[in-house]
Amino acid sequence: MEKIIVEICTGTACFVMGSGKLLSIEESLPANIRDYVEVQPVLCCGLCRDWTNSKPPVVSVAGKMIAGADEEKIIKAVMAALEGGNLC
Template identity: 40%
Template sequence: MSEPCKMKVEICLGTTCYVLGSFRLSALEEQLPPELADRVEVAGAACLGLCKDRNYGKAPFVRINGNRVVDNATIEKVLDALKEELEKCNE
């Protein structure tokens, strides 16, 4: 059996993301369903620099595994994205 998938979630705590509510996402860790709980590491990040770039949509931003960006992030949106990533990984 291969290594279980591990995922890293970075919540942007830069100014723009913070004023648009990224601090509420800190509850993400407690709301992880059992299938994700052991696989996801949640961390805060100093400004990810995404708000300056119009290509990424609207703050607050969350970044998964260093490449996937969730914009306008809510806990639900991040959880959906994490489930998708998990499926991809299990394929």
């Protein structure tokens, strides 16, 4: 089964706004979905160049960008992606 890829931006703006803490999000995921998720740090999503429309930290879940991401938003997006793919 293909895993849901969670890309976490570790660029300067995202990092100071808390993306560093999100890198360990796997540990906070509910046990039933943890195995379906793969966290990948990325250097910079480039969204900070479009500053007016985004807010750090930026995280992408299965290709979908989340601006101003936090644990709750990521978990919600992962759940949505899992349901969308009928994985659960």
